[in-house]
Amino acid sequence: MQIKESPKTYDVCIVGSGAGGGMAAKTLAEAGATVALLEAGPMFDSAVGDMFKWPYQSPRRGAPTHRPFGEFDAAYGGWEIDGEPYTRAAGTQFDWFRSRMLGGRTNHFGRISLRFGPKDFKRKSVDGLGDDWPISYEDIKPYYDRIDKMIGVFGVNFDRSLGLDNEPDGFFLPPPTPRAYELMVKKNCDKLDIPVVPSRLSILTRPLGKRPACHYCSQCNRGCSTHSNFSSPSVLLPPALETGNVTLITNAMAREVLTDEEGLATGVSYVSKDDNMEYTIRAKTVVLAASACETARLMLNSKSSRYPNGLGNSSGMVGKYLMDSTGGDLAGIFPQMMDGIPYNEDGVGGMHMYMPWWIDNQKAKLDFPRGYHIEIWGGRNMPSYGFLGGIHNYNAKFGNRDGSQRPNGGGGYGAQLKDDYRRFYGAMVGFSGRGEPVALESNYCEIDPNVVDKWGIPVLRFNYEWSEHEILQAKHMQDTFEEIIETMGGKLLWNKAGADSNYGIHAPGRIIHEVGVARMGKDAKKAPVNEYCQSHDCKNLFVADGSSFVSMADKNPTWTILALSLRTSEYIIDQKKKGNI
Amino acid sequence: MDKQNNGMNRRTSLKYMGGAAASLASLSWVGCDSPEDTQEAHEHKHETSDELKISEEDQKLMDQQFFTEHEMQTVTVLANLIIPADDRSGNASGAGVPEFIEFMMKDQPWHQTGMRGGLRWLDIESQRQFQSKFIELSEKQQKQLLDQIAYPEVADPRMSQGVNFFNNFRDFVATGFFTSKMGIDDLEYKGNTANVWKGSPPEVLERLGVSYDDVSGWDFA
Ligand SMILES: Cc1cc2nc3c(=O)[nH]c(=O)nc-3n(C[C@H](O)[C@H](O)[C@H](O)COP(=O)(O)OP(=O)(O)OC[C@H]3O[C@@H](n4cnc5c(N)ncnc54)[C@H](O)[C@@H]3O)c2cc1C
Ligand code: SF4
Numbered sequence: 001m002q003i004k005e006s007p008k009t010y011d012v013c014i015v016g017s018g019a020g021g022g023m024a025a026k027t028l029a030e031a032g033a034t035v036a037l038l039e040a041g042p043m044f045d046s047a048v049g050d051m052f053k054w055p056y057q058s059p060r061r062g063a064p065t066h067r068p069f070g071e072f073d074a075a076y077g078g079w080e081i082d083g084e085p086y087t088r089a090a091g092t093q094f095d096w097f098r099s100r101m102l103g104g105r106t107n108h109f110g111r112i113s114l115r116f117g118p119k120d121f122k123r124k125s126v127d128g129l130g131d132d133w134p135i136s137y138e139d140i141k142p143y144y145d146r147i148d149k150m151i152g153v154f155g156v157n158f159d160r161s162l163g164l165d166n167e168p169d170g171f172f173l174p175p176p177t178p179r180a181y182e183l184m185v186k187k188n189c190d191k192l193d194i195p196v197v198p199s200r201l202s203i204l205t206r207p208l209g210k211r212p213a214c215h216y217c218s219q220c221n222r223g224c225s226t227h228s229n230f231s232s233p234s235v236l237l238p239p240a241l242e243t244g245n246v247t248l249i250t251n252a253m254a255r256e257v258l259t260d261e262e263g264l265a266t267g268v269s270y271v272s273k274d275d276n277m278e279y280t281i282r283a284k285t286v287v288l289a290a291s292a293c294e295t296a297r298l299m300l301n302s303k304s305s306r307y308p309n310g311l312g313n314s315s316g317m318v319g320k321y322l323m324d325s326t327g328g329d330l331a332g333i334f335p336q337m338m339d340g341i342p343y344n345e346d347g348v349g350g351m352h353m354y355m356p357w358w359i360d361n362q363k364a365k366l367d368f369p370r371g372y373h374i375e376i377w378g379g380r381n382m383p384s385y386g387f388l389g390g391i392h393n394y395n396a397k398f399g400n401r402d403g404s405q406r407p408n409g410g411g412g413y414g415a416q417l418k419d420d421y422r423r424f425y426g427a428m429v430g431f432s433g434r435g436e437p438v439a440l441e442s443n444y445c446e447i448d449p450n451v452v453d454k455w456g457i458p459v460l461r462f463n464y465e466w467s468e469h470e471i472l473q474a475k476h477m478q479d480t481f482e483e484i485i486e487t488m489g490g491k492l493l494w495n496k497a498g499a500d501s502n503y504g505i506h507a508p509g510r511i512i513h514e515v516g517v518a519r520m521g522k523d524a525k526k527a528p529v530n531e532y533c534q535s536h537d538c539k540n541l542f543v544a545d546g547s548s549f550v551s552m553a554d555k556n557p558t559w560t561i562l563a564l565s566l567r568t569s570e571y572i573i574d575q576k577k578k579g580n581i
Numbered sequence: 582m583d584k585q586n587n588g589m590n591r592r593t594s595l596k597y598m599g600g601a602a603a604s605l606a607s608l609s610w611v612g613c614d615s616p617e618d619t620q621e622a623h624e625h626k627h628e629t630s631d632e633l634k635i636s637e638e639d640q641k642l643m644d645q646q647f648f649t650e651h652e653m654q655t656v657t658v659l660a661n662l663i664i665p666a667d668d669r670s671g672n673a674s675g676a677g678v679p680e681f682i683e684f685m686m687k688d689q690p691w692h693q694t695g696m697r698g699g700l701r702w703l704d705i706e707s708q709r710q711f712q713s714k715f716i717e718l719s720e721k722q723q724k725q726l727l728d729q730i731a732y733p734e735v736a737d738p739r740m741s742q743g744v745n746f747f748n749n750f751r752d753f754v755a756t757g758f759f760t761s762k763m764g765i766d767d768l769e770y771k772g773n774t775a776n777v778w779k780g781s782p783p784e785v786l787e788r789l790g791v792s793y794d795d796v797s798g799w800d801f802a
């Protein structure tokens with residue numbers, strides 16, 4: 001087969017245009033580097049998204065037939081992609097979510113933008129499990145500071161008296177006023193000593209640069225037509241492209257990293273989905289930011305006589321220590337919210353208040369390590385596909401309007417049922433815990449020896465199981481949510497999950513926070529990359545997504561991916577200047 | 582004000598250009614250029630529309646027919662028993678529920694067997710109890726039958742298949758009705774429009790027994 005070689009040698013080739021790749025492209029291009037940016041998906045700009053679409057504008061009313069989070073969600077992709085399989089080792093599960101589009105998952109992510117705190121980089125020192133990062137919060141703080149100001153994030157700095165000392169201060173835009181039901185959560189959680197505080201989301205409540213402030217339509221997951229929330233194509237790629245230094249190649253599926261006899265990276269080969277032809281890009285430095293597992297896949301697939309186990313994998317650790325956040329949920333119905341007063345409760349596309357992890361595991365002698373934060377949802381959302389589904393499970397819980405009970409229990413039809421839908425609409429509040437797993441070598445992805453995708457690229461096989469740590473944490477979530485719902489005077493919308501379902505913990509991968517798999521460390525025998533996300537084996541190869549994480553936190557990963565990518569990109573510029581790479 | 586509308590028109594036109602080239606152009610972009618513009622954009626109006634947009638693939642599904650005429654009649658009668666008209670809004674068929682269910686059978690074909698079999702179950706049970714198909718029964722008889730499957734907790738275990746069918750059918754009707762314009766108006770959902778969020782109104786706070794005094798230590802947008 002003919003391979004088309006680009007005549008030009010770029011300073012840098014970046015694979016992936018999401019959070020990590022977008023930040024690297026911007027930083028490197030603005031510093032004057034010529035950049036080839038390879039993106040496996042098509043062009044996307046949220047200006048053309050489905051904002052303001054009503055469900056009745058589509059015959060499927062927004063059903064998730066083709067997109068896991070509903071028809072109007074911005075994700076091109078999901079847990080399964082035609083022609084791009086992955087496999088799982090028998091008896092284990094990992095569900096791998098991939099967005100194939102310019103900007104990747106940043107187009108429709110939840111915009112929860114939390115810094116990791118000082119303890120999150122030193123967990124082993126706290127509880128003896130896993131490993132410490134080779135960097136500390138102080139090393140990364142300046143980058144978080146700059147990202148807050150560059151991208152925009154709302155929130156508040158927490159008063160010391162709240163004791164939230166693992167939730168660092170930042171540079172915040174004012175947060176949106178809480179919704180009434182969020183105040184109700186706070187009022188009741190105050191009684192339980194669970195702090196409820198303004199959330200931290202990368203949504204503009206004030207104009208920033210060319211981007212106008214949010215107009216509170218609550219549809220961030222569809223992409224924002226005014227670019228008021230953060231996504232890579234809204235915030236990072238425009239300035240990158242404006243430098244004139246970036247050659248953006250979409251529909252370009254990277255196959256492997258190419259190397260020379262010295263073992264240095266010389267570029268990337270890719271297949272173009274537009275013409276099905278093979279191409280190579282030559283570059284002096286290669287940055288992988290294809291989402292953590294895809295980065296591991298590229299490294300493992302880049303085999304040569306010099307690197308028989310894959311590029312940058314002399315440690316054998318590429319693919320190991322895969323992590324996803326833990327997740328568990330419970331929701332309640334609240335009589336005081338039934339027959340709610342109509343008003344526009346949309347607000348931003350996400351919670352205005354949340355609960356950071358509030359317990360010291362050691363002091364409280366909890367039977368699990370690491371914590372979780374709690375996300376709040378509910379209220380009078382736009383009626384959408386699945387509206388009050390399963391109402392027969394709960395519409396008898398509060399009896400009739402006159403206080404009488406329903407002898408036949410839930411369900412029904414006719415005038416009373418129609419009235420029930422009105423009574424129950426907007427009367428729910430739900431709680432989702434998102435927590436920290438312990439990094440284990442035994443949770444990993446590797447190349448499946450038998451299976452290739454439709455371009456002949458060997459695919460990943462996952463091997464992931466929750467340990468007792470995560471399952472006990474999920475139990476704590478269920479107990480906490482039940483206590484909160486009862487304190488608020490509500491009733492559970494569905495039964496609390498028990499031991500038979502591992503306390504409702506979601507399957508690994510379902511929270512879509514894949515990190516790890518090319519973790520950073522000082523010791524080249526234990527970690528594929530150093531503290532600047534530079535391969536120990538191949539000094540002009542870098543990773544700029546979540547693959548370098550040593551541990552997850554009880555926080556979502558993207559703000560840290562962005563900070564690390566900025567730091568790595570500036571290190572590349574520095575090393576270039578010094579002639580080291 | 583005019584300026585601001587122009588900003589939105591530019592943006593709206595970009596929205597409908599579509600395609601790779603247009604997207605790339607709009608990346609170096611869009612709308613608000615001056616600081617005044619960005620300030621004003623805070624109050625901008627978006628054009629929303631009620632227009633039904635049907636893609637080519639969806640049109641193909643719509644051109645196929647899943648339900649027989651008799652099945653469609655049964656779906657319609659059943660849906661209207663579940664959501665009848667009242668003084669606030671019309672009934673399920675007035676909100677397009679039968680057409681929505683017909684579409685979903687082709688869009689998500691895994692529902693087909695359960696739906697078709699459930700409708701058949703209903704007719705067989707009607708025959709057994711009242712010697713006629715469901716749509717030919719009097720409303721009173723129809724309700725007598727529904728009373729046996731609409732309340733899972735007290736239903737006779739021998740009716741469990743009917744109960745399960747009815748639970749699913751009820752959910753389809755609820756989505757179909759309450760995602761229609763009629764249903765959304767009925768619920769008095771007020772959102773999906775550009776606005777400046779300033780918090781919940783006093784009567785809502787009062788109803789929930791909360792107050793912004795509880796968070797007065799923080800400055801909000
Ligand atoms: C529904 C949802 C909600 C989320 N909510 C939050 C949240 O609230 N807060 C938070 O911090 N995180 C959240 N996340 C996670 C967040 O989206 C990711 O952490 C973040 O996008 C990761 O950035 P990335 O650059 O590593 O990967 P991505 O953003 O996924 O970008 C990777 C890019 O690489 C491309 N690519 C992949 N393989 C190749 C290849 N072989 N060749 C070329 N290109 C390739 C992909 O097409 C993609 O565009 C959420 C995710 C989802 C899906
Ligand atoms: S809520 Fe705000 S940021 Fe989110 S999509 Fe709407 S306008 Fe954009």
